[in-house]
Amino acid sequence: MHQIEEINKKCTQTRRDIVRMVHKVQSGHPGGSLGCVEFLTVLYNHTMKYNAKDFKMDGIGEDLFFLSNGHISPVFYSVLARVGYFPVKELNTFRILNTRLQGHPTTHEGLPGVRIASGSLGQGLSVAIGAAQTKKLNNDSSLIYTLHGDGELQEGQIWEAMMYAAGKNVDNLIATVDYNHKQIDGDIDDVMPLGDLEGKWKAFGWLVLTMNGNNVAEVIETLDKAKSMTGKGKPVVIIMKTEMGNGVDFMMGTHKWHGSPPNDEQLASALAQNEETLGDY
Amino acid sequence: MKEYPVLGTKDTRSGFGDGLAELGRTNKNVVALCADLIGSLKMNQFKDENPERFFQIGIAEANMMCIAAGMTIGGKIPFTGTFANFSTSRVYDQIRQSIAYSDKNVKICASHAGLTLGEDGATHQVLEDIGMMKMLPGMTVINPCDYNQTKAATLAIADFEGPVYLRFGRPKVPIFIPENQPFIIGEALHLTEGTDVSVFATGHLVWKALEAAKELEKEGISVEVINIHTIKPLDVKSILESVQKTGAVVSAEEHQIAGGLGESIAQVLATNLPTPMEFVAVNDSFGESATPDELMAKYGLETVNIIEAVKKVVARK
Numbered sequence: 001m002h003q004i005e006e007i008n009k010k011c012t013q014t015r016r017d018i019v020r021m022v023h024k025v026q027s028g029h030p031g032g033s034l035g036c037v038e039f040l041t042v043l044y045n046h047t048m049k050y051n052a053k054d055f056k057m058d059g060i061g062e063d064l065f066f067l068s069n070g071h072i073s074p075v076f077y078s079v080l081a082r083v084g085y086f087p088v089k090e091l092n093t094f095r096i097l098n099t100r101l102q103g104h105p106t107t108h109e110g111l112p113g114v115r116i117a118s119g120s121l122g123q124g125l126s127v128a129i130g131a132a133q134t135k136k137l138n139n140d141s142s143l144i145y146t147l148h149g150d151g152e153l154q155e156g157q158i159w160e161a162m163m164y165a166a167g168k169n170v171d172n173l174i175a176t177v178d179y180n181h182k183q184i185d186g187d188i189d190d191v192m193p194l195g196d197l198e199g200k201w202k203a204f205g206w207l208v209l210t211m212n213g214n215n216v217a218e219v220i221e222t223l224d225k226a227k228s229m230t231g232k233g234k235p236v237v238i239i240m241k242t243e244m245g246n247g248v249d250f251m252m253g254t255h256k257w258h259g260s261p262p263n264d265e266q267l268a269s270a271l272a273q274n275e276e277t278l279g280d281y
Numbered sequence: 282m283k284e285y286p287v288l289g290t291k292d293t294r295s296g297f298g299d300g301l302a303e304l305g306r307t308n309k310n311v312v313a314l315c316a317d318l319i320g321s322l323k324m325n326q327f328k329d330e331n332p333e334r335f336f337q338i339g340i341a342e343a344n345m346m347c348i349a350a351g352m353t354i355g356g357k358i359p360f361t362g363t364f365a366n367f368s369t370s371r372v373y374d375q376i377r378q379s380i381a382y383s384d385k386n387v388k389i390c391a392s393h394a395g396l397t398l399g400e401d402g403a404t405h406q407v408l409e410d411i412g413m414m415k416m417l418p419g420m421t422v423i424n425p426c427d428y429n430q431t432k433a434a435t436l437a438i439a440d441f442e443g444p445v446y447l448r449f450g451r452p453k454v455p456i457f458i459p460e461n462q463p464f465i466i467g468e469a470l471h472l473t474e475g476t477d478v479s480v481f482a483t484g485h486l487v488w489k490a491l492e493a494a495k496e497l498e499k500e501g502i503s504v505e506v507i508n509i510h511t512i513k514p515l516d517v518k519s520i521l522e523s524v525q526k527t528g529a530v531v532s533a534e535e536h537q538i539a540g541g542l543g544e545s546i547a548q549v550l551a552t553n554l555p556t557p558m559e560f561v562a563v564n565d566s567f568g569e570s571a572t573p574d575e576l577m578a579k580y581g582l583e584t585v586n587i588i589e590a591v592k593k594v595v596a597r598k
Contacts, residue, residue: 059354060355130348131355137312160343
């Protein structure tokens with residue numbers, strides 16, 4: 001219980017970070033970021049082993065995470081900063097000139113914790129597969145994690161990568177899909193339905209888990225289970241049901257906060273719903 | 282004029298394949314990826330000798346480029362192999378975001394570039410790849426001219442940190458670069474000394490430039506042939522030194538004029554040393570099916586076209 005409380009506190013602080021970051025520059029993607037707070041917070045505070053204080057691109061002996069849906073950079077940056085990859089106060093530079101915290105994550109400006117640029121969708125699963133295969137060549141038993149948007153699965157390259165990972169037994173890889181059912185133009189079922197998503201991953205040869213991605217206890221448990229399923233010849237995917245805008249009432253239940261920042265009044269409301277727990281940046 | 286005896290005839294892709302096989306024995310970090318074209322890319326030997334470091338991706342080039350990017354994380358040096366068209370235009374965004382912008386040490390090795398792919402026709406004859414690749418910040422672009430140079434370039438790029446586009450071809454062509462000629466990335470290779478015109482050539486057009494120089498010498502025109510194997514970064518110093526002496530320029534390449542080597546040279550000259558220049562290259566056109574020789578003739582990439590271009594530019598001086 002104590003662990004869950006601690007993680008919930010971190011989640012609340014990260015929600016504050018997200019809305020403050022996008023409010024300041026009046027741009028960015030709060031909706032999907034808020035939906036993935038619990039997942040990324042658990043991943044970096046419970047599941048993965050890594051060295052945040054001495055970031056090395058090669059990450060030998062470390063678990064690695066690849067954010068494929070790069071537009072949810074606010075949650076990624078907040079979690080990376082809060083676990084010590086870079087100073088928390090640097091969150092204040094999100095999207096401003098000369099920042100390391102670009103609109104979409106990049107290695108190009110040398111931000112610790114980021115190992116690939118993402119933003120143009122559909123590439124991260126392939127990148128993760130490459131990193132996973134290098135781990136095997138290096139006899140490195142650490143794991144590779146990814147996160148993808150559900151809309152991102154409309155990109156054809158994802159299905160190339162799915163076919164490859166199963167066909168080539170890339171079993172040190174845990175992919176996660178943020179299944180919030182929403183994308184820029186509306187509900188995913190209106191834009192381009194994914195159909196039987198679990199069935200499709202299974203048919204491609206993956207081990208499939210599902211979870212409520214906004215429930216910390218369930219995320220902890222499912223990620224632990226996913227880890228236990230690695231090394232058995234098949235890649236693992238978690239289909240994670242989430243609520244876009246989770247934790248900020250007026251951002252929930254709609255796609256319109258995908259890429260829209262809150263105004264001053266909305267910021268105040270969002271912050272009132274998520275009181276400071278670990279100190280604002 | 283310095284003579285270059287023909288040492289044999291081989292395809293440049295075999296230079297790649299033999300270079301890669303040598304790397305397999307000498308550099309344990311080198312890994313190779315192929316999208317269902319092992320034979321065409323001459324990757325068999327590397328595959329047979331290093332099965333654990335060879336990755337068959339299937340017909341999924343986008344996946345291949347990003348897997349290669351990921352493989353660099355942990356210290357591997359991935360060499361991807363497919364046709365030039367599928368190495369560039371098909372996967373431009375993957376290269377741009379996951380390799381170039383992400384500063385990944387991937388070697389993109391591209392065969393069957395240009396018209397000399399031949400009978401398969403325009404769908405496979407990419408003539409825009411140099412342009413696409415040179416536009417990407419941080420990308421090194423290399424187009425070697427014969428078997429020996431392609432093998433040497435393949436070995437050199439493994440020791441070079443950063444993304445590289447290595448372009449080579451399908452047909453058997455004369456070998457004339459000595460086997461022991463060092464390959465220095467970014468350093469032009471002076472083949473003949475001349476005073477009347479500088480011919481800057483890359484890839485399969487280098488041999489034709491030497492043939493043209495020999496013919497032109499008989500007519501009293503002294504041609505300086507310089508092999509620009511590295512199109513980016515361009516050896517600006519060598520280009521300007523030669524042009525200061527000759528005052529006339531011809532570029533020669535198996536590529537579109539737009540985006541090609543000639544365009545890069547023209548930019549250097551326009552800003553530093555405005556000089557009359559002619560371009561031997563494909564002029565805003567797709568290719569078609571025919572034999573390589575027929576196509577090179579039809580699209581104006583033959584020795585005779587270099588000779589004509591030289592006469593034209595010398596007359597403009």
